[in-house]
Amino acid sequence: MKSILFSLLFIAVSPIIYAQNSVSGQVTNAETGEPVFSANVYFPELSKGDMTDLDGKFKVENIPNGKFKVVISSVGFATYSNELDFPETSNLNITLEKSAIEMEEVIVSTPFHQLQSENVMRVERENVAELNRKGAITLSDGLTQIAGVESLTTGVGIGKPVIRGLSSNRVLVYTQGVRLENQQYGDEHGLGISSKGIESVEVIKGPASLLYGSDAIGGVLYMNPERYAASNEINAEVDVNYFSNTQGYQGSAMAKTSGEKLKFLARGSYAAHSDYETGNGERVTNTRFNETDFKAGIGYQDAKFKTDLRYNFNKSNIGIPEEIGEQSTDKELLLPYQEIDNHILSLESKLYFNNSSLDFKVGYQYNNRKEFEEHLHEEEHGEEEHAEEEEHLEEEEGTDHPALEMHLETLNYNLQYNLPRTGRFETILGVQGMHQTNTNYGEEILIPDATTTDFGVFATTHVHFDRWDFQGGLRFDTRSIDSEAVEAHEEEHAEEEHEGEEHEEEPGHEHESGEIAAVNNSYKSINGALGAKYILTENLSARLNLATGFRAPNLSELTSNGSHHGTNRYEVGDQDLDNEQNFQVDLSLEWRNKHFEAFVNGFHNTINDYIYLQPTGELIDENPVFEYTQNNAELYGGEIGLHIHPHPLDWLHLESSFETVTGKRNNGEYLPLIPANSLTNTLRLEFDNPDYKIFGKYIFVRLKNVFDQNNVDAFETRTAGYGLLGTGFGGQFAINSSEMRIGVSANNILNKDYISHLSRLKPDGISNIGRNISVSVRWFL
Template sequence: MKNVFIICVMILSYHITNAQNKISGKILDQDNLPLIGATVFVPDLNKGTVSNANGGYELSNLPNGNIKIQFSFVGYTNRIEIFSLNGESLELNVTLKQTIIDAEEIVITGGYNSTQHENAVKIDVLKLSPLTIKNTPNFTETLTQVAGVDMISKGSGVSKPVIRGLSMNDILVLNNGVRFENYQYSSHHPLGIDEFGIEDVEIIKGPASLLYGSDAIGGVINFIKERPAPVGSIVGDYNMQLFSNTLGLTNNLGIKGASKRFFGGIRVGQKTNADFLQGGGAFVPNSRFNEMSVKTNIGFTDKIGTFKLFYDFNNEKLGLVEDEAINAITERGRENKIWYQKLNTHLLSSQNKLYLSKFKLDINSAYQNTELIHFGDLNVYEIQMKLSTLTYEAKLHLPSKENSEYIIGFQGFNQTNANLNNRETKLLPDASTNNYSAFGLLQYTFFKKLKVQTGVRYDTKSISTQAIGLPVDPLTYRPAIDKSYGSFSGSLGSTYNFSEELLFRVNFAAAYRTPNLAELTSNGQHELRYEIGDQNLVPENAYEADLSIHYHKDNYTLDIAGFYNIVDNYIFISPTGDTTVSGIDIFRYKQANSVLFGGEAGLHIHPKPIKWLHFKATFSSVIGKQENGDYLPFVPAHKLKFELQTEKEKLLFLHNAFISVNTTTAFNQNNAAPDETPTKGYTLLDLSVGGNIKVKNQFFTLSLSANNVLDKKYIDHLSTLKEVNLYNQGRNISLSLRIPFDITRNNKH
């Protein structure tokens, strides 16, 4: 199967047309003055340029067919134009209007390259700008800036995102659209993606099985890679971060270039962090972590389409905060020696888009390999496993009209897990998983105000494992299993524009998730507990309704969203009340019909008389309950966040400066699951200041932040350190420096 896609790309990678498509013009402001450095970007082709000193731009070697182009400039509204090209040169002069509210972006995770307001399902976009991203050693914490997104944490290095109370295998993480597989089933394993080389993060809250299959019943987080360099340039950036709390240091260097047809880049990074300090100053033994990453890409764009190849490597060493390590480590440090896990992850992906007359064809494939090693005492291997995953898909965009778009597609997924070198513990058995699916998606616009999106999908999945141990020893024996599943999923959603300012969304979705390998086969100690799986578990089935309203004016926006998610056969792990002979608590995977409900609200204001000031407030709430009335585990407390930010063109030596004050209030979480205890609420205060520094003709970006300024001693309800009576991170002062450089410009001088 994997060779089919390689052959398809080779057969189709010839020129089917010699026509020359080109778009050029000027980008102007409302006074008809040129905007210098405005961005012109074609998401489908991953190709862009910037306007010159006269506001002029040019994009050539464009394919025939419908092309969507985004024009953008900081402080101005985005403008999105759709062209139908057929061997021609077009001239378009674009006027952008000033705005003090963030402009809507083109998003890609919903299946179509469309604006946020056009999607039936709301897609939140988190821009990873150096001046807006939260400075923290823990990248997952940055995602919690989005209302409804939280994290399960086991210190600074190990954390998992949570969307509306669902996490781990109930949400799907995508690395630039590729399903990311790195033993994500456990709260003890890390996210595995760092923030550098990421343009933005797109988040779908709610079932998304229609596009992505099983494991997306709670939502999707898609980490979108940075755009290529503007055509005709070679640019790069160096990033450094310092963290007082973890004595942390981050270094990252990237360089990329692009010609009219070719583009590529490379980025390398390193992180090192010592044991973090709790609120009050005591250190958390073995919370240290170290990381190294390499990211490369190369691509080709021509009239027939675009072809991209990406390679990511990530090496992580993460200390395990558990009883043995806490007792053994008496001094703070940063080197991982005992009780830590090491993950090496390789991801090679090919992403291709072909323009075939009135059709567009996406052919994508990826191979990833993650090796997980769990060390106990010095140089003692406890667990060693390798997870190998092959994914592939073909999506055909059928001929569309102005008011309709159609997609049909096929996806495949083949995965093997292998235990290596006969280590002491076999946490999971040797196993293979295969998944095949077909889907169709339709988007139709009525009366220019009502946009409807619907679709259906069918998945078939099989899991087979090898036996572990012998039947004569029932305590360690795990029989081989051979399971097959099949299920339909679908959704129906609509967006109605009452006016240019008021938008209403409604969405209904049916999704499902099959039990994973750990839930079916676990039988052994994992961190602080002994876990037992159940091979008789059946798939989860989710049925969710989402309603949301968006309203905006020139100087403020208001968003309100609510959801109700019924999850039949919800799978979770729960204590049995028994212990092993050595006194370790025994937990067993079980399932129950459950429901999660809640919502988010957000208000963003830029007062007209004082445009340099902006205020943002968000509130998120979720409650998860079983059919018998018990609450679900890992459901976050209600949270209220405020942000007050001032912006000045010049503040002392800073250009485009800002000062920001943020507060986060978590309410008391009394809705604890049977194996949890209630958690007291808390309020945290964060401060930050930053801007650009000009040295000769070079701008540097500098920011200074203080998180948990008052050094609050607190425990978040989703912190697994609560099990060992340790607190969350105390005060952290961080310094962030970004130095961009343009080799092309320097060579011209």
């Protein structure tokens, strides 16, 4: 591996040229010739740009030699995109065409930084602020507004993204440019990312192992952090939200400043929610949660070098619901609950050479997951005696120790060389890797102590013609998993942590599991992707993508041997499980003009050696035994959508989208936890006249119809359909030199009592959240 790294570095550094350039110009309206104020002039590969002034003028400095894409966008205009050659370019005058279609943004999650309309692979991109203003309580909740994306939930505070029927270890999440590792195989906790400080999210639907390695067979969620301030500017923001259903609140404050080369930002956020209320008026006990989040970044950039250091601390305290009991709006958590601390430190650097560049990303994550459970003292000795014993233990030990505590440490790296362009070809070579350790410190052992090591090498190429674009590549990956053996009722780490103290095992904290043998497994896989985009007419384009992906079995699937009280089953792993290997065909058609958009996406995803739980018919500890096994499976379906702006009513938007997915194993049985078909219709009115005191005004009405889910696994029950009505309105106004934005939204206005097929509380007959009215106030200083 070292030889590969040094070879890439030598090839890249040899043509280095120390140079800096600048470009200036004016942006005007193509119809009137008037200057366009506040247009965004941005170089995505350089992560720098400028905003046009009142005269439509701009200037961007410190640009290295080479060819770089410039993107110019403004509300109400079609986005302009072109490639500029430096030092040949120094002046740029652009006219923008009026368009009612929303302005496009650059897609970051794919390697060549194209606009969506230029991309070979269709990628959904949504602004997180836009998702929040529609009343999303959490980031996972907001993601469900994207076609093809749902959420596997446990109440309101716990949500796992589901892309076209696949979730958990089959969907990768990227934040700050590095893969998020936080025991994502588990259903009992959510993303662990606050929506505050996230600018946008991009969704790749389907296998993306070519770019991201193992675990991306279902797709990728790519979180783009908020940008730094423009050069020589200081920005600040205060954001407050209130949610009526959970009587919850969220507050966030941000400050950022940038000079010519040095940039800095910081943001702190806090949220707290009570138990949510269902449509029938009951509060679901212990679905309360709170979240503390801090994000900071420091960046430096000149003509030949760019670096960005980011840090994110997220602390989540999440109640684990068991049944509907105490009716309270208290925000203090009850037992059982989880406390999850997540630290992410990432460094992204880029060196610019003559028509080429070298990217290096490295990330360190520390995830501390604790679970606090109810002791059996209360049941055996009564509440008073239990309280006395708890008080005695806390005085003696100074704290309440978790039953489950796991420390996950992960080091990721990604080295990528963007070769000089040759004619119509753009090529990228790269290596990626990960080193991860899992260590137990609690009395219970969910998965054993283990070390996971990944290494992958890949190459991808993009070829552009007048009507055709092609993109393809190959990748080779290895993964090794080494774990320690676990004896029955092992409490080794708990004893080590309290060495020198007299430790007495408490009833109820006993780890009910059998022995687990040590694992020493290695997995290899070769994957590829090939895609084509063809412009059939000026308005109609087609995309066809073929891709393979793989997923190595996770530690839970390999080593489980114990009772899972949350699911009331005894799970048994299999150390001989093979890779999951999939092949997906994705076809997309898109029609687009100034006032009308429509798309049709269809996919077929075949997964060999799909891993799932199968009952054995036995009972252990009065729990049914389920063992992990494999069988081939397939998923198929797609999304259809349209967006209409009837001329000349450019302020009127009519949107509709339909999504469907079906999942089956080769034996004819349906896969579990497949989302039901749904149809979403939205009517939006938007008025963006800056001459009025209140501008950026909007109002929307949305109806989401979820159909009956009758295609269920043998151990699931059918789920009835339902319809949810929502609405919202808002606007913004200036206060001296600052700006305030206010929004009000209401979800499930009719207070419908319903149960989602993807709710983990469904087996207990517990309904989802009822009516919720949210109010948001953002103050830009």
